[in-house]
Amino acid sequence: MQRIKKTLKYFSVGWFATACNLIILFICVDYFKLFYLTGTVIAFCCSTTISFFLYKLWAFQNYSKDKMQKQYMGTLLFAALMIGLNTLLVYTFVELIMTWHLGYLVAQVLASIVTTIVNYIFYHKIIFKEKEIKLI
Secondary structure (H helix, E strand, O other): OHHHHHHHHHHHHHHHHHHHHHHHHHHHHHHOOOOHHHHHHHHHHHHHHHHHHHHHHHHOOOOOOOOHHHHHHHHHHHHHHHHHHHHHHHHHHHHHOOOOOOHHHHHHHHHHHHHHHHHHHHHHHHHOOOOOOOOO
16 A cells, blocks of 8 residues: 555656646747757756655655655656756657657657656666565
């Protein structure tokens, strides 16, 4: 039951971070007239920071401060890889599939689905890994 609750919290944070990502991306592209890939990178960086703190404090209830710097640095290093994957996916979806005006937002949603699954595995197994309790 605890695992289900943690997973639901994780995906709730992911949905919130995705909403933040899309809002920031829309503002960057439609209001500031930035190139959609530039906006994608800016939005991704903002939503990564937001999600790290929500994952740490709420979804995984990891309140330790002694590992926070190491966890955040690990998150940023992983995010550097993920931003490459995210940007490649958005570019591929926009340039090859979606050519209409707001197609970049749909492309970002699709890329977010892929990166959310990869992120969950990374956060759960590496960044906020629970200590194993030995019964003997």
